[in-house]
Amino acid sequence: MCETCGCTVTASRVKEAATVEVLSRLLDANDRAAAHNRAHFDAYGVLALNLMSSPGAGKTSLLEATIEAVKDEFRIAVIEGDLETDNDARRIRARGVPVVQITTGSACHLDAHMVHDALHAMPLAGLDVLFIENVGNLVCPASFDLGQHRRITLLSMTEGDDKPAKYPVIFRTAELVLLTKMDLAPFMDDFDPERAEQAVRALANAAPVIAVSARKAMNLEKWLDWLRGEIAAVRARRGDGRIPLGHHHDHSSTMAR
């Protein structure tokens, strides 16, 4: 045995090629975390909604108007995602609703792990609906399941009615499309709600398309009826199988990053 040159350590290592078939989603870890979040929501019968849109489309204004309209009817909580500041969280908190801020720094989207971390600061017991306000961005949030029950994509009248054709990924999987700032419609003669809806249908998406104005509280009833229906559906699914407060299931495998 050679004691000096180290040849036994390196030269004799036989290498073999091996192929491992995988066939898993690239975001497998995120998907597992999302399923885990969903199990939390289901256990408490809480409807979880993922709100996505470009910056400034009116996600926070919609939440403010919604809270105002149904605060006596439902118990609401909000998770706010922003790159920086807690301005939106403060707006929501001012309405007397529990809110957890996720500051993503440079990340352009929320992922299921971030939402799970936020859930540790957000008691779900007794809630009816949890709004997750995603980072304002029509591209990146589309790829990440957060464990929500429904994805809602907002499109404001100032953005143009061809946005669904320009950002097909986020509008194709939306389960509700809200056309916001409809009070501006008289000034936006190039935005045709019909065309916006057709652009959603061209993505083979049958989701309801509802035009609202949060600021002027216009046409909110249709949106609130949709919300009531979804809350009732999640509540009905819950049955009696409530998991008691706290974490009684294993986190080690699902939450590995």
Next chain:
Amino acid sequence: MHELAICQALIAEVENIARPRGAWVKEIYVAIGPLSGIEPQLLAAAYPLACAGTSADGARLAIERTELRLRCRRCGAESTAEPNRLLCGACGDWQTDLLSGDEMMLLRVELEVPEATFEVPHV
């Protein structure tokens, strides 16, 4: 750009496969569809950053772009389509089901596995 985050998730999955085997990664095969929300060029650009210092460092990333295919619910025809016009190629109806095109899959990994270490007599 979320491709870096996706690439880091990909490398984490690959490392979970390679590390227990004590293997080095030679090639990574992924399939990306036009409706996945992933831009293959950005994924390729993010890849060297994500794999640096891992057991996949230097491994080749092979990106297979899948075709967008759909089936019409009304007439049953199968056709290709553009990502923002998922209409039936035969009858033009919008009520179609996606057959392929939203994939973001890790297909397989080619590894270099050390089989055994034994001593070679010094000559």
